[in-house]
Amino acid sequence: MSSEPANSPHPNPQSQNRSTTVSGPYQCKPVTSKADQKAFLRLEVELYRDDPNWVTPLWSERKSLLGFKSHPFYDNADSQAFLVLKSGKVVGRVLAIVNHGHNQYHEEKRGFFGFFECIDDLQASSLLLETACDWLRSKGMTDVRGPVNPSLNYECGLLIDGFDTPPTFLISYNHAYYGRLIEAFGFEKSQDLYCYDASMDDLDDLDPKLKFVIDEATKRFKVKCRPVDPKNPSDIQAFLDIYNQSLQRTWGYVPMSQAELLHQSQQMKHLIVPRLTSLAEIDGKPVGAGFGLLDFNQILIGMNGRLFPFGWLKLLLGKKKIDRLRLVSTNVLPEYQKWGLGLVTLARILPDAIDYGIRTGEFSWVLESNSLSRGTIERGGARRTKVQRIYDMSLSGDSAGD
Template sequence: MSPSVRIQPVTSRRDRKAFLQLERDLYRGDPNWVPPLWFEQKKLLGFAKHPFYDDALGQAFLARRGDEVVGRVLAVVNHAHNRRYKEKRGFFGFFQSIDDESVSTPMLDFASQWLVDQGMTDVRGPVNPSLNYDCGLLVDGFDTPPTFLIPYNHEYYGRLIEAAGFEKVQDLYSYEAHIDTLEDLDPKLLFVINEATRRFNVKCRAIDRSRFAKDVRSFLEIYNLSLQQTWGYVPMSEAEISVQSGGLKHLIVPELTSIAEIDGQPVGAGFGLLDYNQVIKKIDGRLFPFGWWTLMRGKKSIDRLRLISTNVLPEYQKWGLGLVTLARILPDAMKYGIQIGEFSWVLESNSLSRGTIERGGATRTKVHRLYDRSIVPGQGGPRQS
């Protein structure tokens, strides 16, 4: 008879190391797994300083069977989300487990009980640690590696999470298109691009290297404003914008970005981020001491682009300026040598964006899922062991 499972909070340096190590152990030999950038993951877990936790509370947990670590999860109280939506919703993320419900269910119950103790009534996930970062559980598209900053997990994870009482609340779609396909746009989309450009006298440009920090900040501010009505969205704080701006400075290739301006004022912004996963696997997710140099040196060999976002201020969103903003990137992407563009992620409920992408010839390749569960005692809440 195997030893019983113990769920314990992460409290020590040794625990934090074991939390990170479990992911390596579970995916050893999986050709599609790409290690995270470990230094960044530590910050997003709250193991090192990150401004997300200025307005949030997190607690990591480990599941052990005997001396073996067999599962992990992070429970999060995102105060900004609950203020915005007037909810008492907790979140879970960074979920990893062996294929055993006797491990995953009590672990998720334990994390849920911690959220109950913080006053929460519902839980959503996985988010790592919010929708502004890695999020969603891969449920379709296991045959290829993920692109940069897109989660990957074992196929059995969905079954484990559903066995713990979680139900689907929203899917996130990834679309892929060969660069040649994007050249031959639907004539209706071309008409929208040309008409919107003429109507508003839109000027599009790449991020300016001479004012890089200012332009990146403009993008993030437009990102915040444009998503106000998006399901589940919570704006990044000023401190988060500042940290993100600094991090993106080294990763963004200016010619693969676009800022749309009307009368000199930015109204739309979009950027493609190189699929650094093609290099990250070679450095095993370690930026130091020499991984960062290898990552930057490998930029030119990357032939895949993740089109993370094309955002337009709310007052211009129905006029096709998103397409105008995106169209500027295409010629430079071809010059750079990009072969594949991935649009990710797109909410299942965002029928406008999905329709535009699909009309443009892109094919859906991956689906990530978010789950909800009530944790009110007596209403599907945490089960007592």
């Protein structure tokens, strides 16, 4: 029997692993059936049932990102999901990931873990993580990083600060004790990701120095900005090109494939509001792209994570009432990054956002090591509200979890 999830679109004979690890009342087993998949998903509901800040995920997209359904990320990646049981009851889960795209780009042998959930039980979490690490070792990996769900191009990071409010759309959320479990196993901080909040009034009343930069860059390069047309293939291609070129020197970056971007645009086409996006052009050539995404969690927090039969209608009818915007990215081609083109791109969105009824903007996520972006955002008056952490650990020698 293959260790790939039932009906997986990317069967991989090399990733077979039918063994179950047993330690006293605990056992850890690979996900190998639809029943296992359901248990994997159900655990999330059970663990957050009484948490008012947890937002039910869109289950269809969650299944795809896990590889339980087709997703283009797995065109160049392998994975294995695991469950840990205590006295026969599922109490933890994790996905072990070999992202070939990352290892090819960075010339590493780094594995990843994601979708980690567990009760507050060190024995359970250690057995779960050790089993995932063993699987990664069997694939030739020498290091492991996480959590990523399933890569840095999607939801990622472990929330370590900012548990008092719900996350914005497509930002990860978890129990406060997860950091203790992961660090006790031997993982150490690699990089923090920041979320910043800013009221639209503050953004509309920028520091005079920032306004000067915007005006001077606009005049110097004769920049023209317009909304992105999500139905125009050339705009989608321009966004992909700018995204991939602008982030080449960014920590942990892996190029997003054409298939992944097209999948994302297809999934998001009904959720994107074009006037909350921006494409900056110089002499007709796209050089910068800004993308604001409504915080659909304001609606999803009251749903069960299912879009059919009436979920889509509730989502679409409710989006006019959303007053929070997640500024997902403002990317500029490398040759223009020091000239304020990012600010120019963002400035086009602000008037339309205010007119839409947006009261708060969240910049998320921003790398701790991205001093240029952090400095600009902080000078604009934004307040850091949440911190997500990425952890690293070596797989060589004995595990710290032994």
